[in-house]
Amino acid sequence: MIAKLKGAYGSGIEPLSYAGQNYMVVDRSLIPEILQVLRNEEQFDYCVDITAVHYPARERQFEVVWVLYSYARNERIRVKTQIADGATVPSSVPIWAAANWLEREVYDMFGIKFDGHPDMKRILLPEGWKGHPLRKDYGILQQDNEWVQINLGIESGQ
Amino acid sequence: MTDSNTLSHLDLETPEKPFLDANELVINMGPQHPATHGVLRVILRLDGEKVLGLECVIGYLHRGVEKIGEHRTYTMFNPYVDRMDYVAAVSNGLGYCETVEKLLNVEAPPRAQHVRVILTELNRIASHQLWLGTHALDIGAITPLFYTFRDREEILKIYEKYCGARLTTHAFRIGGLQYETYTGFEKEVKNFLTFFRPKIDEYEELLTTNRIWVERTKNVGTISAQDCIALGVTGPVLRASGVKWDLRKAQPYANYKNFDFDIPIGENGDTYDRYLVRMAEMRQSVRIIEQAVDALPEGPIIAKVPKVMKPAAGEVYHSIEAPKGELGYFIVSDGSTQPYRVRVRPPSFVNLQALDLMCRGQLVADVIAVIGTLDIVLGEVDR
Numbered sequence: 001m002i003a004k005l006k007g008a009y010g011s012g013i014e015p016l017s018y019a020g021q022n023y024m025v026v027d028r029s030l031i032p033e034i035l036q037v038l039r040n041e042e043q044f045d046y047c048v049d050i051t052a053v054h055y056p057a058r059e060r061q062f063e064v065v066w067v068l069y070s071y072a073r074n075e076r077i078r079v080k081t082q083i084a085d086g087a088t089v090p091s092s093v094p095i096w097a098a099a100n101w102l103e104r105e106v107y108d109m110f111g112i113k114f115d116g117h118p119d120m121k122r123i124l125l126p127e128g129w130k131g132h133p134l135r136k137d138y139g140i141l142q143q144d145n146e147w148v149q150i151n152l153g154i155e156s157g158q
Numbered sequence: 159m160t161d162s163n164t165l166s167h168l169d170l171e172t173p174e175k176p177f178l179d180a181n182e183l184v185i186n187m188g189p190q191h192p193a194t195h196g197v198l199r200v201i202l203r204l205d206g207e208k209v210l211g212l213e214c215v216i217g218y219l220h221r222g223v224e225k226i227g228e229h230r231t232y233t234m235f236n237p238y239v240d241r242m243d244y245v246a247a248v249s250n251g252l253g254y255c256e257t258v259e260k261l262l263n264v265e266a267p268p269r270a271q272h273v274r275v276i277l278t279e280l281n282r283i284a285s286h287q288l289w290l291g292t293h294a295l296d297i298g299a300i301t302p303l304f305y306t307f308r309d310r311e312e313i314l315k316i317y318e319k320y321c322g323a324r325l326t327t328h329a330f331r332i333g334g335l336q337y338e339t340y341t342g343f344e345k346e347v348k349n350f351l352t353f354f355r356p357k358i359d360e361y362e363e364l365l366t367t368n369r370i371w372v373e374r375t376k377n378v379g380t381i382s383a384q385d386c387i388a389l390g391v392t393g394p395v396l397r398a399s400g401v402k403w404d405l406r407k408a409q410p411y412a413n414y415k416n417f418d419f420d421i422p423i424g425e426n427g428d429t430y431d432r433y434l435v436r437m438a439e440m441r442q443s444v445r446i447i448e449q450a451v452d453a454l455p456e457g458p459i460i461a462k463v464p465k466v467m468k469p470a471a472g473e474v475y476h477s478i479e480a481p482k483g484e485l486g487y488f489i490v491s492d493g494s495t496q497p498y499r500v501r502v503r504p505p506s507f508v509n510l511q512a513l514d515l516m517c518r519g520q521l522v523a524d525v526i527a528v529i530g531t532l533d534i535v536l537g538e539v540d541r
Contacts, residue, residue, distance in 0.1 A: 018472040019260050045387055048477070049503040053490055067475055067488065067503070071387065071401070074408055078475060098390030101511050109224075124217035124540060133225055134499075140222075140229050 001042055002077075005034070023078035031081050032090045035066065039095045044068040044077065047096035050103055052110045054136045061085045062112055066092070083112070091117040109134035126151070181205050189218050193296045193526045196536030200513070200525065207521045212514050216507075219540035227500030232258050232332060232467045235500065240326035242502065243538040245288050248281035248317075249480040251330045256411055257476040257487040258332045259461075261469035269457045270334035271413040275450045276347060277320070277329055278412070279443040283354070284313045285481035285533075286436045290361060293433075293530035297374050302364055309357050312350050319346070332467065334460030344451050351444050351451075358440055365433070375429040379516040379528035382427055389515070390508045393483025395532060398435045399427030405479035412478075417449045429531040436533075468495055482506050482533055502541060506534040 002015040002024060012027040013034070026034050038044040049067040060082040069076045083089060091114035092099040103114045104123040111132035113120060122129065130144045145157025182205055189199040197218035203210045223242060227235045239254045240247035252274055259265060266274065291306035314324040319340050321329050329335070365371045381391070383399040396403060404421045406414040422438030424431030471493040477486030483505030490499040509532050516528050 019263070019474050021474060023473075047390055048484065049475075049486060049488065049501070051488060051501040051503075053499045065488065065501075067486070071403060076409075076475070096390065097385075097388045098508060098511065101507065105507075122217075124220045126217070133222060138225075140225055 005037070009034070021076070021078070023080060025080045025082070028081050028083055028087070028089070031079075034079065035092050035095055038068060038077070038079070042070065043072040044070045045096075046071060047092065047098045047102070048076070050092070050099055050106055052106050052112055052134075054110060054134065056136045058082070059084070060087075062087075062110060064089050064106070064112060088113045088115045090115050093117055108132065111135070182210065187525070189215070193529065195292065195529065195534060196539075198510075198529070198534070198536055198539070200529075202522065202525065204522065207523075209517045209520050209522065209525060212517055212525070214510060214513060216510070216536070216539050219536050221541065223541040224500050224502060227497055229496065231495045232469070232497060235497070236330075236332065237326070237328045239502070240328055241537060242504065242541055243285075243480065243482065243485075243506065243535045244325060245535055246281050246285040246481045247326045248277050248329050249285075249478065249485060251328065252278050252412065253476065253478040253480065253485045253487055255330045255332050256478065257474055257489050258467070258469070260474045260476055261472065261489060261491050262332070262463060262467060264333050264461045264463055266334040266412075266461055267458045268413070268455045270459045270461075272450050272454050273335055273339060273459070274330060274412050275414065275417070276447050276454075277317070277327075279447045279450075280313050280316065280347070280350075282443045282481045283440050284310050286440050287313075289436065289481075289530075289533045290433075293527075293533075294365065294371075296526045296530045297371070299365065299368075299371065302361060305357070305361060305364070309354060312353060316343075316346055316350065319343075331460060333463035334458070336460070338459055344454060347447060347451050351448055355441075355444060358437060358444075362437060366437075372430060374523075374527060375433060375531075377426070378429040378520060378524045379531055380426060380428045381512060381516050385515060386427070386512070389512045391483070391512050393479070393481070393505055393509065393533075394432055394435045394439060395483070395509055395512070397421065398424035398432040400425055405477060405484060409477075411476070414446075416453070417446045419446050429527050432531045466495060468493060477503065480505055482535070482538070483509055504538045504541060506532075506536075506538040507541075510534050510539055 006013050006015055009030055012030040014025040016023055046069040048069050051065050053063045055061055062083050064081050066079045103117055106112050108122040108124055109132055129147055131138055148154050148157045185202050187200040187202055189197040199215040201213045223238055226238055239250040242250055287306040287310045291303035294302035317327050318324050321327050321337055381399055383401045386396045386399045400423055402421050402423050419442045422435050424435050469491040471491055473490040475488045477484050485505055486503030488501035489497050492498040517525050
């Protein structure tokens with residue numbers, strides 16, 4: 001299947017494997033099409049997870065990861081794409097309804113926006129919180145002191 | 159499996175319709191409501207008693223587990239995962255240890271695998287017992303809570319004897335087990351099975367044909383297999399909708415492939431079917447434990463793993479069938495002693511997303527039943 005996709009899209013797809021698990025790094029511009037093809041033609045009907053990884057040293061800092069599973073084929077695949085800070089990714093809510101909260105969590109934790117998401121807002125942290133905690137430049141003890149002071153009335157902000 | 163990409167009931171186009179209709183009422187349930195199983199806030203939009211739609215507000219228990227993972231070594235992070243789904247701590251530990259083992263390319267020895275299966279299946283029973291007790295309590299049946307907690311105690315006693323902890327057990331280590339089983343472990347587990355088998359019948363006697371229970375659960379919170387798949391719902395909820403899918407069979411981990419067991423499924427995808435599926439799962443767990451105890455091999459309990467773990471740079475996604483559904487870990491290693499990124503794919507979080515769909519058109523009292531039947535643990539939803 002990956003070979004077929006590779007044949008159709010050429011250099012936009014880089015198939016890789018680690019510890020017996022297949023994944024592919026896909027060019028950002030091909031993402032909507034590839035996800036659509038995986039869902040409709042390759043039967044990947046279950047969107048297991050959407051997440052991201054932050055690599056501050058890279059030029060394109062974020063890697064967005066989709067973990068997909070096909071009930072018919074009993075097979076799992078990961079699709080990854082690399083994007084720069086501030087760039088957006090097309091939402092896959094129209095493809096898998098499950099993507100809704102998963103994308104909101106990625107936005108909450110990394111600040112990556114998904115175009116066309118029906119309700120792009122924070123999910124775990126409160127509205128109005130500043131910063132995205134899973135970025136590498138966000139310290140482990142860091143908090144939005146101002147938010148804590150105003151909303152919880154704790155003067156130190158911690 | 160499904161043809162259309164959109165869900166008929168989910169009005170994703172207009173998530174925030176203004177509430178102008180005079181008949182519509184917006185009320186808050188939670189976050190301190192006893193039936194929300196933790197701190198879940200649900201904003202209900204009602205027409206009288208009928209639910210038109212709802213929105214979940216979560217995050218009250220967010221502790222930043224994934225962030226903590228990036229700042230601890232692989233070994234140090236192990237006990238933290240117990241605190242996510244705290245009623246199924248052993249399952250969380252199994253998923254984490256197996257994922258790191260995949261990164262390290264080691265495999266736990268057979269004896270460790272067997273003990274892992276025994277403890278994890280005991281945990282599944284304990285988790286389902288807690289679900290049954292609280293779910294029945296929410297609906298108005300008080301006795302099952304006493305029964306299930308009385309019997310769950312026996313499992314916790316085994317845990318306590320094995321590793322000293324009852325709830326957040328930290329039972330497994332990367333590569334195998336820390337502790338050899340105590341003297342009489344097999345006998346006590348078998349005694350428990352003999353003790354527990356008639357107890358399931360006892361629970362069922364109270365509820366399965368109880369008219370009030372049936373009325374409160376039949377055709378309540380129905381969800382189709384197609385919607386389950388589109389929403390990523392897994393575990394007993396998916397199986398109650400008729401999809402015969404269990405990771406223990408589909409992609410066997412630990413040594414589940416050596417054991418003989420069935421995957422119970424339902425037909426209607428309603429609250430009653432989910433109840434039946436979980437009851438049947440407890441019986442299957444008993445079967446698995448029995449086989450595992452009988453065939454418990456001798457041998458080492460931990461593989462050769464380095465004291466300082468430095469997995470080669472790479473990434474692995476591995477998931478297990480936790481009592482609530484697919485529990486996945488996605489770990490990225492950069493070759494250092496600490497994970498570069500730990501992502502937990504929590505079953506409760508994803509399953510909770512289906513609450514809106516399942517409650518539409520139901521009554522307020524049914525929302526309580528549906529929250530119970532989804533079997534969510536907020537510690538895992540919020541992490």
